[in-house]
Amino acid sequence: MRRTLIGLALIFLALFLFVPLISVFYEALKKGVDVYFAAITESDARAAIRLTLIAAAIAVPLNLIFGVAAAWAIAKFEFRGKNILTTLIDLPFSVSPVIAGLIYVLVFGLQGWLGPWLSEHDIKIIFAVPGIVLATIFVTVPFIARELIPLMQAQGTEEEEAAVILGASGWQTFWRVTLPNIKWGLLYGVILCNARAMGEFGAVSVVSGHIRGQTNTLPLHVEILYNEYNYAAAFAVASLLALLALITLAIKTFVESKVTQQKTNG
């Protein structure tokens, strides 16, 4: 019985998880290592890598600050409407990525609310880098907040209150008391946020304009190559993202063991 269940579970995971993962690397390297390296160093690919890194470099820190602020307010204080706030923070999770892109087009697009004003001042948001960054920020808003809120709630307020009573200022309390306690949860949220920011496809696809070399992120570049039947190159670029995913999983597993360690020690 035990063996059957384990076997069944592993077959299911193989069909839907392991084999697809392996196939990415297989298809990427099928035509040889030269083709692989050519695909990932080609100029449009490099531009896509740059844009993906820029979007993540802006979205993750901003959402980090947001996550910390929201968790501080929600976890360390009691006020009315807390549940509503937590639900609002979860909103981007429940919205389809395509709709996330659509609403930014509705605000910043040519026919949008700010459209006429933006084109008067010659500022391009939609079909340009700022739009991509905004869409990336939207879809990754909840990640860090959702990690920190339960963590900080579980840790309570005694340590911070003790610090304040002993004369620490707000910032001192935060840096020296709260931050060390939440550092692993913070790291966990950051790597998840980063993985999503670099891999976002639907929302970015809507606001991007798909201009090669300018407004394509790595996932969009994969799509372009694939639609051109350039499979080896598409999988080569995709393998970079898959590698990122595996590194994310590795760091995540490491951080999780640290968090459990912290729980048993502290």
Added chain:
Amino acid sequence: MSTFKQHSVLPGFNLALGFTLLYLSLIVLIPLSAAFFRTAELTWAEFWTVVTTPRVLASYRLTFGASFAAALTNALFGLLVAWVLVRYQFTGKRLVDALIDLPFALPTAVAGIALTALYAGNGWIGQFLEPLGVKVAFTPIGIYVALTFIGLPFVVRTVQPVLEDIETELEEAAAMLGANRLQIFLRIIFPAIFPALTTGFALAFARAIGEYGSVIFIAGNMPMVSEITPLLIITKLEQYDYAGATAIAVVMLIISFVLLLIINLLQWWSRHRKALA
């Protein structure tokens, strides 16, 4: 509490809450409201016509049908996987456990092309299925496969902690009182994990209905047959039919919000159950 906030010695509340609300409004709430305001420009009759054309209805049927089937599959097999991970030991278990989260970490586009290559007629798995008459790639079945991939971690990760916390004394007592394995499972274990199972199902379902990147490669994207609702929204946008795209988006948003509320309630139910136990 008749006041807004309880007194506290900790500083920074106004700053933190103020920044949080400002950020949330600018990034999330105001853009989301744009969809509703735009749709409000249509009359009820126009709105209803747009969201109930045959093509749109076909996309709803496909999106919700495939999502439901995928979430159900994940409920069943997710429970199996969680069970195996919690209760059994085998070589490579840690690796398997870590890989469960792959659909969270892997970009949807990468998943999309990988699944398509795999399940196409000449793919590693497709080549076995096609002679049997089962076409997966470029059909609704392919959509189902992609949505199962995307929802895989949800059930496993919500059920795992609950399974780990089940007190074995209850099962041992039942066994001593004469229950067989099936009875123990059905009457002791299953009721305990049911809230988590439904929460995981709802999460997988909610994720699946909005999914775009992993589906558009493996779906045939043919209107009325294999076109998912998010794709329809994009098609309308590309044709500058903003009103149509927004109207359909509003329908999806309302359904998503309702699902979000249901999920919150289910999670409250889970915690409530746990507190009572």
